[in-house]
Amino acid sequence: MLGPAERDEAAQALLGAARDHATIPPISVTWPAAEVEDAYRISQLVAEAKLQAGAILKGHKIGLTSRPMQEAAGINEPDYGVLLDDLFVAEGSVVPTDRLFQPLAEAELAFVLREPLTGPSVNAADVIRATDFVLPCIEVVDRRFNERGVLVDTIADNASSGLVVLGGNPVGLRDIDIRTIGVTLTKNGVIEDTGVASAVMGNPINAVAWLANKLHSFGVPLEAGHVVLSGSFIKAIRFGPGDVMAADFTSLGTVQLAVAT
Numbered sequence: 001m002l003g004p005a006e007r008d009e010a011a012q013a014l015l016g017a018a019r020d021h022a023t024i025p026p027i028s029v030t031w032p033a034a035e036v037e038d039a040y041r042i043s044q045l046v047a048e049a050k051l052q053a054g055a056i057l058k059g060h061k062i063g064l065t066s067r068p069m070q071e072a073a074g075i076n077e078p079d080y081g082v083l084l085d086d087l088f089v090a091e092g093s094v095v096p097t098d099r100l101f102q103p104l105a106e107a108e109l110a111f112v113l114r115e116p117l118t119g120p121s122v123n124a125a126d127v128i129r130a131t132d133f134v135l136p137c138i139e140v141v142d143r144r145f146n147e148r149g150v151l152v153d154t155i156a157d158n159a160s161s162g163l164v165v166l167g168g169n170p171v172g173l174r175d176i177d178i179r180t181i182g183v184t185l186t187k188n189g190v191i192e193d194t195g196v197a198s199a200v201m202g203n204p205i206n207a208v209a210w211l212a213n214k215l216h217s218f219g220v221p222l223e224a225g226h227v228v229l230s231g232s233f234i235k236a237i238r239f240g241p242g243d244v245m246a247a248d249f250t251s252l253g254t255v256q257l258a259v260a261t
Helices: 004-020 036-052 067-073 124-130 151-156 204-216
Strands: 057-063 079-084 104-113 131-141 161-166 182-187 190-196 227-232 244-249 253-259
Touching: 004 036, 036 079, 036 151, 057 204, 079 151, 079 161, 079 204, 104 182, 104 204, 104 244, 124 131, 124 204, 131 227, 131 244, 131 253, 161 227, 161 253, 204 227
Parallel strands: 057 227
Antiparallel strands: 057 079, 104 131, 104 227, 131 161, 182 190, 182 244, 244 253
16 A cells, blocks of 8 residues: 555656656556556546546446456456546547557447536436437547556556547437347458457346446535446457557447558
């Protein structure tokens, strides 16, 4: 376990990495005593500093939702991070390379809330009632570390948040069986992976309920209007300068992101 001063030092290191676009050693290397509780507090300190500097909270993201990813990380539940306004880029954007470190693309569903969701007893019915619509999404996961880390590093680095690209085709949960939505992710027109939404905790709705209940323990509600990324149902695909990533969702259309050369 780390003390307050060490947590603050770790948060400042991550803020500096983002500001200077320069990777740093993993938190677990510089502060080997760091635990999961420390990692969440470090991530919170980073978010608080950005909010004080003018950033706007737009929602939350859920990571490590699939059983294989959890087993690889040695955990039995997902992790989460915050979505600030500077993470969102427009559909079809060409992203400059200096916004990226070591990016990977994931495909998932974004829930946009009409009503707040507050734990501790949120269930699937509550999520359905509170959701305005869902959108197709490419999430770019990224890390500000110079080598692969462990779970505490992922959590401290805001669940490896990079960028969020939302599609423009909103669909209500009552109009689809969300479990059966499939996706095909391509890089430069070549299929990299396919998947089905039920891979996310059996149903992405379950992931959103988990997040609402988890955040309750920290006194944080999911607010009306917020975006919740429910977790990828394919593997993360590495990409780089000059690549075009496209995620084609059944019933929801295609989302595309390109990177400058």
